[in-house]
Every structure is written in C-alpha cells, then in structure tokens.
Amino acid sequence: MVKLTVNGISHDVDVEPDTPLLWVLREQVGLTGTKYGCGVAQCGACTVHVDGVATRSCSMQVSDAAGKQITTVEGLAVNGAMTKVQQAWIANDVPQCGYCQSGMIMAVTALLKEKAKPTDAEIDAAITNICRCGTFQQVRAAIHAAANA
Ligand code: FES
Ligand code: FES
Incomplete structure (x- = not known):
C-alpha cells in the first residue's frame, strides 16, 4: 500500500512500489487528464508536479512519490477558476x-x-x-x- 497526496487529497493505493506514477494516477486515482505518450520520459505528455517540480510521471516509481505533494492538470483550477x-x-x-x-x-x-x-x-x-x-x-x-x- 502506498499513500499518495494528489491535488490535496490523500489516497491509499494497493500497487507494486515500482509501478509508474502515471499508471497509478490514471488507473487507481482515476485522473485521466495526464496522458501516456512514449513511456520513456521523452515526450512530456505525462508531466505532473511533484512537490512543485515538473516531473514525467511515466518514469517515476510510485514509491518515490509517496509523501510528496502531487498536482495534476485537474488540480490547477481552484473552484473552477482557471489559472x-x-x-x-x-x-x-x-x-x-x-x-x-x-x-x-x-x-x-x-x-x-x-x-x-x-x-x-x-x-x-x-x-x-x-x-x-x-x-x-x-x-x-x-x-x-x-x-x-
Ligand atoms: S509518456 Fe512520454 S514522457 Fe512520459
Ligand atoms: S499532440 Fe496534438 S495538440 Fe499536441
């Protein structure tokens, strides 16, 4: 079980620790705004923020994201107010x-x-x-x- 904080909400996800963060965001957390392109950190389609740093989530193990603040595109607008x-x-x-x-x-x-x-x-x-x-x-x-x- 890995504890993730995504867009300010805590999630306990039951996945292998080496699962790419991208898969967990899309399949376990259900946030599909973050996309799969190349899977090898080249295209940037999977970019999220991890503790404020732009990170290619296809190439980060979910265990390395535990305890950090993850923001996806769904988390940018606050109460519907776009950035x-x-x-x-x-x-x-x-x-x-x-x-x-x-x-x-x-x-x-x-x-x-x-x-x-x-x-x-x-x-x-x-x-x-x-x-x-x-x-x-x-x-x-x-x-x-x-x-x-
Ligand atoms: S899917 Fe291309 S960089 Fe992650
Ligand atoms: S890949 Fe179609 S808008 Fe960028």
Whole structure:
C-alpha cells in the first residue's frame, strides 16, 4: 500500500512500489487528464508536479512519490477558476488534438513559477515537450501572454 497526496487529497493505493506514477494516477486515482505518450520520459505528455517540480510521471516509481505533494492538470483550477496559463491557452487557441496539452500546461506552469517572464531561449530550454500537431508557436505565444497577464 502506498499513500499518495494528489491535488490535496490523500489516497491509499494497493500497487507494486515500482509501478509508474502515471499508471497509478490514471488507473487507481482515476485522473485521466495526464496522458501516456512514449513511456520513456521523452515526450512530456505525462508531466505532473511533484512537490512543485515538473516531473514525467511515466518514469517515476510510485514509491518515490509517496509523501510528496502531487498536482495534476485537474488540480490547477481552484473552484473552477482557471489559472492564467489555462486562460492564455484558450485565448491563443493552442490545442489541436489536445493529447499533449495537459503535459505542456503543467510544464509551462512550473516554468513560470521559476521564471516569471522567460525569454524564447529559456522557453526552448525548459519546454521540451513534444507536440505531434506542431503547436509550438502557439505554445510560445501563450507562454508570453500568461507571463504578461
Ligand atoms: S509518456 Fe512520459 S514522457 Fe512520454
Ligand atoms: S495538440 Fe496534438 S499532440 Fe499536441
């Protein structure tokens, strides 16, 4: 049994300790906003925050997340009030198919906590998530919009 805190709620999950955090979030906790893309920490579709740090949950064992604060995309909005990143995403029509977007939003949210107004170079260095629909220009525009909101 592993005790997890996800979006402020405690969960006891009965899984093997080496189960990837991503599977536990989706299958045991029931939060499917976090997506599976590559499974090998390359694409970023599975990005969540672990103690505030953007983390690729496909490649973290659930036992390593025990006792830490995990935030998924479902935990960003408070009482239905979207964050400035989420609002910028809508205003800039970022998503196409949407599959990569929750991971993008989690990665960008963590970046803007560290750097309130990142340059294009800093965005390129920090946001390495892959989007098969090619929304990279819209992602960049939305990051600048959120930074200036
Ligand atoms: S599914 Fe985790 S990085 Fe691709
Ligand atoms: S919006 Fe389709 S993969 Fe990024």
